[in-house]
Amino acid sequence: MPMPRMSQAWRVALLLASAAIGPAQAQARYGIGQTVSPAQLRPWDIDVAPDGRNLPRGSGTVAQGKAIYMAQCASCHGEQGQGGLGDKLVGGAGTLATSTPVKTVGSFWPYATTLFDYVRRAMPLNSPQSLSDTEVYAVSGYVLHLNGLLSEGAVVDAKVLTDLKMPNRNGFVGDPRPDVHSASCLRECPTAEAAH
Numbered sequence: 001m002p003m004p005r006m007s008q009a010w011r012v013a014l015l016l017a018s019a020a021i022g023p024a025q026a027q028a029r030y031g032i033g034q035t036v037s038p039a040q041l042r043p044w045d046i047d048v049a050p051d052g053r054n055l056p057r058g059s060g061t062v063a064q065g066k067a068i069y070m071a072q073c074a075s076c077h078g079e080q081g082q083g084g085l086g087d088k089l090v091g092g093a094g095t096l097a098t099s100t101p102v103k104t105v106g107s108f109w110p111y112a113t114t115l116f117d118y119v120r121r122a123m124p125l126n127s128p129q130s131l132s133d134t135e136v137y138a139v140s141g142y143v144l145h146l147n148g149l150l151s152e153g154a155v156v157d158a159k160v161l162t163d164l165k166m167p168n169r170n171g172f173v174g175d176p177r178p179d180v181h182s183a184s185c186l187r188e189c190p191t192a193e194a195a196h
Helices: 007-023 023-030 038-044 060-072 112-122 131-145 160-163
Strands: 058-063 154-159
Touching: 007 131, 058 160, 060 131, 112 131, 112 160, 131 154, 131 160, 154 160
Parallel strands: none
Antiparallel strands: 058 154
């Protein structure tokens, strides 16, 4: 049986109010939800920062990565990373300043650590987050090898990815728009009236 419109509107309003005041306050005020423990959050907290923070333990080899890449990635990205259904991963060196830039892992990405992050969270497209950390290290290493950034015999781990200086490491510039540098307002935020 569908819920009456007023009830649905009330639930949306309650959800928005809960998001605005935070989960702990919503639980206390409205008696809904539950506090999430660090252990419950851990499987979701998988992002890796450019400086390598949150890279997991373990390692993989370029040779392992080639086998995984051929089985999981080549159908979309091509056997040599040349692209196909999926993006091109290899090439493009020296093209970023031209009228036809080719943005690949080797030409565009500033950090090898974020390659690991992206592969772990989003690939393969038909089954994201299905690769083990060892497999992600290996595939990341193979893609970097295809771009000439790692040797065929390389063992890839957190230190290797953090230390690797990508060709476009210094190719990004800051965003001059003032609105992207504002601090987030989480408490005692100014109202629209106070801003005028």
